Amino acid sequence: MKTFRAFLVRDFRVAWSYRMSFLTQNVGLLLSLVSLKFVGRLMDGSASPDLAPYGGDYFAFALVGMAVSFLSYPAVKSFASAVRAAQVTGTFEAMLTTRASAGTIVFSGGAYEIVQAAVQLVLAIVFGLVVFGAGVSADHLAMVAVVLVLTLASLAGLGLLAAAFVVAFKQPEPFSGALLAVSLMLSGGLYPPSVLPDWIRVFSDLLPLTHSLELTRQLLLEDAARTSLGVHFLALALFSLTIPAGLAALRLALAHARRTGSLAQY
Amino acid sequence: MSAPLVRLEDVRKAFVRTSGRARWLRRERLRVPILSGVTFEVEAGGRLALLGANGAGKTTVLKTIATLLTPDSGRVEVCGSDALKHGRQVRELASYVLADERSFHWRLTGRQNLEFFAALNGLSPTVTRQRIRRLLDRLDLSAAADLGFWQYSTGMKQRLAIARALLVRPRVLLMDEPTRSIDASHAAEAWQLVREEIDAAEGCLVLVTHQLQEAFSLCGRVAILADGKVALETATDALHAVTADLDGFTLTLRSLSPAALAAGQAFPGVRELRLCSQMGDEQVVELWAADPAFALGDFLGQLTASGATVCALQRTTPIQGVLQRLLSAPLVREVAR
Numbered sequence: 001m002k003t004f005r006a007f008l009v010r011d012f013r014v015a016w017s018y019r020m021s022f023l024t025q026n027v028g029l030l031l032s033l034v035s036l037k038f039v040g041r042l043m044d045g046s047a048s049p050d051l052a053p054y055g056g057d058y059f060a061f062a063l064v065g066m067a068v069s070f071l072s073y074p075a076v077k078s079f080a081s082a083v084r085a086a087q088v089t090g091t092f093e094a095m096l097t098t099r100a101s102a103g104t105i106v107f108s109g110g111a112y113e114i115v116q117a118a119v120q121l122v123l124a125i126v127f128g129l130v131v132f133g134a135g136v137s138a139d140h141l142a143m144v145a146v147v148l149v150l151t152l153a154s155l156a157g158l159g160l161l162a163a164a165f166v167v168a169f170k171q172p173e174p175f176s177g178a179l180l181a182v183s184l185m186l187s188g189g190l191y192p193p194s195v196l197p198d199w200i201r202v203f204s205d206l207l208p209l210t211h212s213l214e215l216t217r218q219l220l221l222e223d224a225a226r227t228s229l230g231v232h233f234l235a236l237a238l239f240s241l242t243i244p245a246g247l248a249a250l251r252l253a254l255a256h257a258r259r260t261g262s263l264a265q266y
Numbered sequence: 267m268s269a270p271l272v273r274l275e276d277v278r279k280a281f282v283r284t285s286g287r288a289r290w291l292r293r294e295r296l297r298v299p300i301l302s303g304v305t306f307e308v309e310a311g312g313r314l315a316l317l318g319a320n321g322a323g324k325t326t327v328l329k330t331i332a333t334l335l336t337p338d339s340g341r342v343e344v345c346g347s348d349a350l351k352h353g354r355q356v357r358e359l360a361s362y363v364l365a366d367e368r369s370f371h372w373r374l375t376g377r378q379n380l381e382f383f384a385a386l387n388g389l390s391p392t393v394t395r396q397r398i399r400r401l402l403d404r405l406d407l408s409a410a411a412d413l414g415f416w417q418y419s420t421g422m423k424q425r426l427a428i429a430r431a432l433l434v435r436p437r438v439l440l441m442d443e444p445t446r447s448i449d450a451s452h453a454a455e456a457w458q459l460v461r462e463e464i465d466a467a468e469g470c471l472v473l474v475t476h477q478l479q480e481a482f483s484l485c486g487r488v489a490i491l492a493d494g495k496v497a498l499e500t501a502t503d504a505l506h507a508v509t510a511d512l513d514g515f516t517l518t519l520r521s522l523s524p525a526a527l528a529a530g531q532a533f534p535g536v537r538e539l540r541l542c543s544q545m546g547d548e549q550v551v552e553l554w555a556a557d558p559a560f561a562l563g564d565f566l567g568q569l570t571a572s573g574a575t576v577c578a579l580q581r582t583t584p585i586q587g588v589l590q591r592l593l594s595a596p597l598v599r600e601v602a603r
Contacts, residue, residue, distance in 0.1 A: 090368030
């Protein structure tokens with residue numbers, strides 16, 4: 001926990017040292033909610049059958065979709081970007097000479113971005129609820145928290161694989177970014193997956209974000225139908241099993257870098 | 267004799283270099299041996315200086331002990347723990363002062379950087395505060411503790427690197443040219459602190475340096491790396507006795523005739539005079555004098571009288587020249603005796 005907390009404090013201090021960026025990031029988030037509210041107003045009264053299972057309020061639907069999508073990006077990218085930053089700034093070797101294990105260092109290195117995204121998720125939903133009256137219910141917050149943790153876990157395996165790639169090859173890998181883009185398109189961040197052609201929906205079911213969005217919406221949105229919760233939970237749990245594979249890849253990559261003397265290279 | 271805190275046995279390491287030439291999309295891979303069987307030990311309280319020319323493998327040795335590098339073969343032990351199998355245990359016992367000044371977070375202050383690394387080393391907040399206060403004070407960084415690291419001078423960055431390594435009071439302290447850019451008075455204080463910390467921890471020091479004087483004043487033993495091996499390991503005093511009378515100069519001359527070179531070699535007090543390079547009419551000559559009271563002025567006078575022009579004269583203080591002398595076979599035998 002000491003290491004985890006140290007990384008959070010370090011990254012908060014670094015982020016706070018760029019105050020303008022720190023503030024504009026959060027203001028930008030709130031402004032995007034305003035845009036979303038107006039798009040939602042455009043959809044009001046259209047009574048789309050695809051929105052009906054989610055209570056029919058497009059703004060609330062898209063708000064949750066956007067907020068959960070915030071979380072997916074750092075879950076996949078933050079570990080790799082933390083390793084990359086440490087390589088470039090020259091701190092990677094210095095950290096690896098400490099008592100903290102390499103896995104803890106990589107995992108903790110990505111923690112700030114994830115915590116920041118989680119805070120933004122909460123901010124976005126609270127702002128949407130309080131300012132724009134989004135139809136969001138607080139009845140199942142504990143279960144929503146479990147879903148979000150499972151969402152992180154289901155994507156962390158891929159994130160650790162991306163970090164392993166950076167350790168081994170000294171450059172960001174292209175696959176996780178592409179997968180994220182496909183995920184955002186197919187998982188239904190801004191529209192229900194039911195609007196997608198049937199053959200594409202098969203692929204959408206293979207993405208953890210699809211199940212995460214489905215569960216979060218079913219638990220958070222007022223008047224949403226709660227169906228197949230167990231199936232979605234099970235899917236997320238299964239995706240979480242990729243974490244050991246990610247850790248194993250990271251271990252192999254570190255061993256490779258120690259063998260080739262390339263830990264400090266970037 | 268106590269059990270060694272650091273023990274290297276026949277450690278070998280080669281790096282694979284790829285050449286720039288592509289042959290059917292495959293680059294040529296060349297295996298370059300860096301360490302070819304390095305063996306040495308450092309016991310508790312011991313302070314060993316690793317000397318050697320650039321590329322001799324000194325940093326590779328330190329990185330291998332610090333578990334940043336895996337040797338191809340051989341055995342590395344720290345306090346009896348195998349560095350390959352028990353890396354975490356080794357990192358609990360050893361601290362490494364990296365030569366790279368980029369190894370800090372530039373947006374944080376010096377104090378915040380130390381707090382971060384103290385947490386990674388598992389120190390409690392109370393111990394962290396105490397240690398940081400003491401180390402910053404001793405290294406004359408207290409006034410700069412809350413300045414951003416980017417505002418530090420190169421010497422201050424190096425002093426902060428020493429503070430970081432001493433946070434945990436390590437049993438094994440590995441230092442890679444730690445005082446390269448530190449002024450003399452701060453370096454002396456840093457070395458005093460290092461001595462105290464090593465004594466308090468009943469630890470040992472492995473120091474990589476290019477400054478012979480530093481090795482002589484701080485370390486009890488010296489190991490010289492050459493051709494990937496420890497070519498010479500001896501007590502500092504023995505080495506000091508042999509090198510004390512060595513006085514080296516590099517001369518750039520013009521129109522030096524073979525006869526003038528031979529006459530120079532026979533000049534009283536000249537231990538060695540050799541032609542290093544020649545380009546056109548210009549020659550670079552290395553002179554080693556055996557006597558500290560060597561009559562350099564008379565020697566130069568003889569050269570100019572023979573028709574040579576002295577274009578430049580430089581004292582050979584870089585370690586490379588001294589090492590070349592030390593590694594000449596007769597001298598190795600002399601020291602080894």
